[in-house]
Amino acid sequence: MLLPHLSRLFATSLPSLSFSNSSRLLSTSLMSVGAKASARTKATLRGVVFDMDGTLTVPVIDFPAMYREVLGPEAYAAAKKAGGGSVDILHHIEAWGPQEQRRAYEIISRFEQEGLDRLQIMPGALELCGFLDSRDIRRGLITRNVKPAVDVFHKRFGIMFSPALSREFKPYKPDPAPLLHICSTWNIPPNEVMMVGDSLKDDVVCGKRAGAFTCLLDETGQYGPHEDLEDDLRPDFKVSSLVEVFTILESHFDLAPERAQAV
Numbered sequence: 001m002l003l004p005h006l007s008r009l010f011a012t013s014l015p016s017l018s019f020s021n022s023s024r025l026l027s028t029s030l031m032s033v034g035a036k037a038s039a040r041t042k043a044t045l046r047g048v049v050f051d052m053d054g055t056l057t058v059p060v061i062d063f064p065a066m067y068r069e070v071l072g073p074e075a076y077a078a079a080k081k082a083g084g085g086s087v088d089i090l091h092h093i094e095a096w097g098p099q100e101q102r103r104a105y106e107i108i109s110r111f112e113q114e115g116l117d118r119l120q121i122m123p124g125a126l127e128l129c130g131f132l133d134s135r136d137i138r139r140g141l142i143t144r145n146v147k148p149a150v151d152v153f154h155k156r157f158g159i160m161f162s163p164a165l166s167r168e169f170k171p172y173k174p175d176p177a178p179l180l181h182i183c184s185t186w187n188i189p190p191n192e193v194m195m196v197g198d199s200l201k202d203d204v205v206c207g208k209r210a211g212a213f214t215c216l217l218d219e220t221g222q223y224g225p226h227e228d229l230e231d232d233l234r235p236d237f238k239v240s241s242l243v244e245v246f247t248i249l250e251s252h253f254d255l256a257p258e259r260a261q262a263v
């Protein structure tokens with residue numbers, strides 16, 4: 001076991017080193033250090049806002065299949081090309097007539113319902129929430145999914161996020177509005193909040209536009225090396241699992257002392 005100050009040093013200077021602290025074995029292999037926080041100048045963190053699908057829950061919605069069915073194969077291919085590989089389906093639908101919109105939302109609802117049927121909590125999510133609670137760090141949620149899906153998520157896993165903003169709150173991510181709304185509700189400035197999500201174009205952009213810290217969850221390495229990401233999309237931190245978020249929080253932020261958890 002490394003002493004805490006050595007752990008922090010290694011977390012910033014030796015990114016490929018794995019180490020254990022008192023309770024967990026943590027890997028820092030994909031962690032990158034943001035300019036806003038370092039071991040020397042630690043920032044305050046009082047709130048963390050999570051994306052839901054693919055971040056707090058294991059990805060189960062087949063988004064490409066959903067987009068293909070909503071747009072049609074040719075329009076999907078064109079939209080994907082125009083978006084540099086990504087598609088903002090809600091943005092597309094907004095411009096359609098009422099009948100087309102209804103059909104599109106029926107398809108999306110079907111995919112989302114199938115996702116709910118197979119919903120699983122992301123490994124490390126419950127432990128991370130317990131850790132945040134122990135340090136008096138607020139937990140919020142922003143999703144482009146619908147409120148009933150958030151309700152199912154809260155109920156099924158017995159854990160609440162507040163505020164939890166769903167698709168009904170507009171404008172949705174990547175607009176910073178939902179994140180700024182949560183900060184305002186908490187009365188905490190955005191620069192003391194971190195946005196954690198698995199989407200560069202939605203979660204990271206939302207967080208950056210709001211002025212919050214950002215952490216990209218990239219389980220499969222689909223986004224490539226952190227250094228290769230464009231400036232306006234580059235998150236402050238990148239992890240391959242929620243377990244790695246512990247390391248980032250403890251290494252780069254001033255957190256309130258741990259308090260005893262209510263039994």
Ligand SMILES: [Mg+2]
Nearest residue numbers: 051053054198
């Ligand atoms: Mg997501």
